[in-house]
Every structure is written in structure tokens, then in C-alpha cells.
Amino acid sequence: MLLLEGRGLDRSRHDNRSEQWRKRTGAKRSRALHWASVPRRLIFVTVATAGVLAAQTAMQHSDSLPELNLSNLIGPKPQPITGIASVIDGDTIEIHGQRIRFNGIDAPESKQYCDDAKGFEYPCGRHSAEALEGFLAASRPVQCTFVTWDRYHRFVGDCRRADGASVAEWMVDHGQALDWPRYSHGAYAAQQAKAQAAQVGMWVGRFEAPWDWRASPPDGAAPSSQPLGIMSRKLIAQSGYLCEPRRTCKQISSCDEAQWYLQNCSWGGKLDRDGDGVACETLC
Incomplete structure (x- = not known):
């Protein structure tokens, strides 16, 4: 009688362990099926978002890192924009309602003043915008090729007049904007050195870098x-x-x-x- 009772207890323990094993295996299968049902794009977006947040945190401690946002990573890249430009300031235009920031340069702000060769103030921001307007008017339309989106979701691009002249190069070459190494990596350093040596535009006097x-x-x-x-x-x-x-x-x-x-x-x-x-x- 005792032997039969012992065998019954062993069988009960075996059945309990088997049931626990089946439950664990079933839970694993359930989780696997759940993740398999999640669209891959959603997983990618989640991972990309986490990466962007980490990059933006790092950017607070380094000026050498580029501007990043989610649309730069997963969004469709816009086609080039061509049209008659409205000048916003020396480094920003608008075409067909889209604001476009010139890539790699920085011009004085609309309200910014600089000093001329005699030390007198003048509105260098307005002068820069007027110079850009005259340059663009000489050969229309302008075409801008997409580079990235900035933190304000502005289209950042490389722009050229109808005759092929680079807008950014001309602005720096004539002292109406500065090469912005943080984004240009020195692409317009030669034009800036030439403008400085010739003392044209802002280089005729003293000024503060727009940034x-x-x-x-x-x-x-x-x-x-x-x-x-x-x-x-x-x-x-x-x-x-x-x-x-x-x-x-x-x-x-x-x-x-x-x-x-x-x-x-x-x-x-x-x-x-x-x-x-x-x-x-x-x-x-």
C-alpha cells in the first residue's frame, strides 16, 4: 500500500512539472508570435527615435555634431525645388511657400548691426539680404537641392542660380555671409579668406559672427x-x-x-x- 502511494506522489510531481514546462513554453511561443506580428517599420521607427534622442542629448555637449531629427532618418528625401525666390535674409529664401536655409553658411541676422571701416554702425543684416536679392535677380529661377532638415524643419539645401552660380559661394566670396565650419567643414574657407583679404562686405570693418x-x-x-x-x-x-x-x-x-x-x-x-x-x- 505504501509503495502504491509513493508511486502516486511521483506521478503527481511529474505531471505538475510537465504542466509548468508547457506553460513556460506556451508563454515563450506567445511572445514570439506577438513580436512577429509587430510591423517591422514600427520596430525601426522605435529604434530610430531612441537613437535620435541619444544623438540630440550628445549634441548639447558638442558643436561638431550635425543637426538630427527623425525625418532626416526615415522620412522621404524631397526633390529639388525650383522657382522664383523671395529673400527672407542673407541665408534664407522661400520658394513655393517652402523656407530654404543655405547649407554651410551663416549670414548676419536681419536686426544685426556691424561697424564699417570708420567705426560707424550700419545694418549689415539688411545689406546682406539686399545683396542676395540682387544676385538672385540677375539669373532666375534658382534651384535648391536638398541636404537635410534643420531643427526648425526648414529645408536645408545647396542652391544655384539658373546660370549655375552657387549662391552660398557668392555670398561668402562677397563678404555677405561667413563659412560656417560646424556644417560646411570648411567648404567655403577659400572664399572667406579671399573676401577677408579684399576687405569686402562685412570684412570692411568689425562684426560679430552671426552664430x-x-x-x-x-x-x-x-x-x-x-x-x-x-x-x-x-x-x-x-x-x-x-x-x-x-x-x-x-x-x-x-x-x-x-x-x-x-x-x-x-x-x-x-x-x-x-x-x-x-x-x-x-x-x-
Whole structure:
């Protein structure tokens, strides 16, 4: 009798283990069937999205990485756009309602001012846009070939006039825009060096790189005085004087203060109208 009971217990244990094995095997098969039923495109989109998020996180710590978004990875690549362009600013146009950003260059912003050879301010952003408009008008239409989408979902492209002239090359060559190494990898460095040597466009005086101008707060620190070329937006503090905000002789209280601005600030030359080395002569 005891032997029969023992055999019954062994069979019960064997049946329980078999049932547990069948349940585990069934669960694995169920999961496999579930993943097999998920469209491959959905899996790809999920993985691509995770990759984009990781890349964008890394971009916050590196200016050398390109702009990425999901549409650049899985979206269809647009066909070239051809038409009569409306100029938005020196590096952006619009064709058939589509905003197009020129690839690899950066032009001064519409509200940006630069200093001319005599130190007087002028609206270099508007000058850049006007130069672009005149250049495009000479040979229409313009055609832009897609490169990528930027973070604002603007079409970024390489654009050429009807006669084949590169818009980006011309803008940099004439000092109306800068080579943007972050995206161009130096593609327009030769044109920029030529414009700088010839002191044309912005290179005639002092200016701030558009990417620095955009990054600076409106009431931020002022640029330091340098020879012809790009200014660095840093505070200049000495004897309690600062180059920001800019001042006129009517706002200056002493000869020493006026002379400090003349010698240390990019706009100081405007205080010496006759060029004799003395600023605000009514104070001196």
C-alpha cells in the first residue's frame, strides 16, 4: 500500500512539472508570435527615435555634431525645388511657400548691426539680404537641392542660380555671409579668406559672427576691440567702464571716460569724428 502511494506522489510531481514546462513554453511561443506580428517599420521607427534622442542629448555637449531629427532618418528625401525666390535674409529664401536655409553658411541676422571701416554702425543684416536679392535677380529661377532638415524643419539645401552660380559661394566670396565650419567643414574657407583679404562686405570693418550674435542676450556683454574682422562678445572692464551699452558724447561725463571708450571699444571711433585721436573734444 505504501509503495502504491509513493508511486502516486511521483506521478503527481511529474505531471505538475510537465504542466509548468508547457506553460513556460506556451508563454515563450506567445511572445514570439506577438513580436512577429509587430510591423517591422514600427520596430525601426522605435529604434530610430531612441537613437535620435541619444544623438540630440550628445549634441548639447558638442558643436561638431550635425543637426538630427527623425525625418532626416526615415522620412522621404524631397526633390529639388525650383522657382522664383523671395529673400527672407542673407541665408534664407522661400520658394513655393517652402523656407530654404543655405547649407554651410551663416549670414548676419536681419536686426544685426556691424561697424564699417570708420567705426560707424550700419545694418549689415539688411545689406546682406539686399545683396542676395540682387544676385538672385540677375539669373532666375534658382534651384535648391536638398541636404537635410534643420531643427526648425526648414529645408536645408545647396542652391544655384539658373546660370549655375552657387549662391552660398557668392555670398561668402562677397563678404555677405561667413563659412560656417560646424556644417560646411570648411567648404567655403577659400572664399572667406579671399573676401577677408579684399576687405569686402562685412570684412570692411568689425562684426560679430552671426552664430555668436544670436547666442548673446540683447543686453549682454560687449565685444572687445580688435583689428578688422570678427569681434568677440566679452566684457571689457577697466576703471569701472564697460563697452556696453554704447554711448554718445552727450552720455559721457569726462574726457578720461571718452578716451577709454575710444581706445578699448569697437565703437569708440565714432567718438572721434575728426580722427585726431581725441574723443569728445568738448569734454577734453
